[in-house]
Amino acid sequence: VFDTAFFAHLPRVASEYALPARIGVERGVRRYGFHGLAHESMWRKWCALYPELPQGGRLITLQLGGGCSIAAVDQGRPLDTSMGFSPLEGLVMATRTGDLDAAIVPYLERELALTGDQVIELLNNTSGLAGVSGTEASPAALLSDPSPASQFAVELYCYRIRKYLGAYMAVLGGCDGIVFGGGVGEHVPGVRAGALAGLAWAGVALDPVLNEAARGADSRIGAAHATVRVHVIGSDEESVLVRAAAETREAARTDMG
Template identity: 35%
Template sequence: MKKVLAINSGSSSFKYKLFSFPSEEVIAKGGAERVGMPNSIFKIKLANGNEYIKNMSIPTQRDAVSLLIDCLKKYHVVEKLSEIKGVGHRIVNGGEVFPNSVVIDNHNLHKLERIAQLAPLHNGPETEGIKAFMSILPNVRQVAVFDTAYHHTLDAVHYLYSIPYKYYKDYAVRKYGAHGTSVRYVAPRAAKMMHKNINIARLIVCHLGSGSSITAVKNGKSYDTSMGFSPLTGVTMGTRSGDFDPSALQYLMHKTGMDIDQAIDMLNQESGLLGISGVSSDMRDLIESDEPRAKLARRIYINRVVRYVGAYAAEMDGVDGIVFTAGIGEHDPGIRAGIMSSLKYLGLKADFEANRTDGEKFISKPDSKVKALIVPTNEEVMIAREVIKLTR
């Protein structure tokens, strides 16, 4: 039996799951919140259902990792640290430097640090998380698993921007995509539910959450995807604008006096559902709100998803299945219904009764030409599988 940790680090948090292989049973899960901030929280939930929550100071990522290891030993999830065979870390953007998952040594760690600017809100904290685990568990193999790796199958037609080619050659400015680890799990599962061979299926995966992306999967591979050089572009998101005209940004900068860093921060942190609604970046808050702009934000969100689904159905010369996953995709029947209602022209016959509840299932009628499905994502198990693959 091997035990593998899957880690998703943020700037002030990290989530984890500890798996037992080969069963892939989750034997502990939880996370740390508000790391480096007042009122820090650490949670661990065991396989027997017992959950422990600690409210205490957690100044750094290293402190959070130490707390995790202490809890794993305290609650007898592991008796010796040697039982942990590897730690897998989700990294948002590996650029062209990392087309596949890699074992992290000092050389690869240095390369990770050099591409931090490709996803400044993510790569930096994720790299710091790796360093913390390397310090606490020096004899345990660390593996970086890249969201962008799945999208390395994109053709140049889909990943190149229509700007001078030298900027791609000199600086690797291109579409990289994101959420690839999620799509890698969801797409084969959806194909299996549809009794289709993933290698001939045409799927559109709607990973809808605080960060949202739409990915066309053709012949088992990423064919096109909505996020670009960074996770900023594509559909409307919680606080991110999605697609936005750079000339409008230049205009706003001249009018407001924002510099480029402030302007990009505005698009990343103050826009999307939050910016439109003026209420919240959380769909659950928008549902409860009577503010007309909250309803408008939901309508815009639906519209942008429908726009990409239509484009990808055209690119792939049709579609077999529309797959909903992630926080909003799995838990917001109103958003799913709004999207499906606009896709009748594709031959999708929505089952609105089935759509009222969550869980892995079909939400289209049996005679629907295009199937609609909910498939809960499991990025952590994909991360853990990559660790097993690289630590044999």
């Protein structure tokens, strides 16, 4: 079972880059998505919580940890996700840049006298929250640090999440629920509050008390009056693996007659 399997059948408009068609086909240059096990796990748990929503309805899942990704899922079918050809694309992460103009890579090669591999190393391992703050890759630690660099790093982190949330609401044609998972998503109320700030127009609002209390436990954190349900749900990737293994074994038995 691959970590990209949940996103194996993304719509073509979400999986392809606007490159010459032959490059995508011949070289396999496309958007694969990652954290699939985590996103599928959150979706399955959500479906169990809200059986009245057909296959979970229109759901946005966020896996926020050292690596970060967000996915739009419509009745069990992933329509888009933030990570692409590699885990570098998308949200700002602990040490990764997330979305970046590709022209920056050759520019840094020239300006800093680096090889292409060295630039990729920089973008993956010394950028993101750690690079912007200059000190720390942990959102929880940065939130408690009053320095302008630390506060800006968190602001940028939450802004990118909020930007993707708005985009995925458009992709889904609305939203029934938002789920936070991963070490940061489950344990850092300040990040959840920052990510959802200003989304009341879309029917998204947190209950401050519930949000502050939710630290590692599956729970509802959305305000009672909000039309979009918001939850913290821990991912259970092992159960997804077990389910996939059982389905594969059953399919093999069926094929054998």
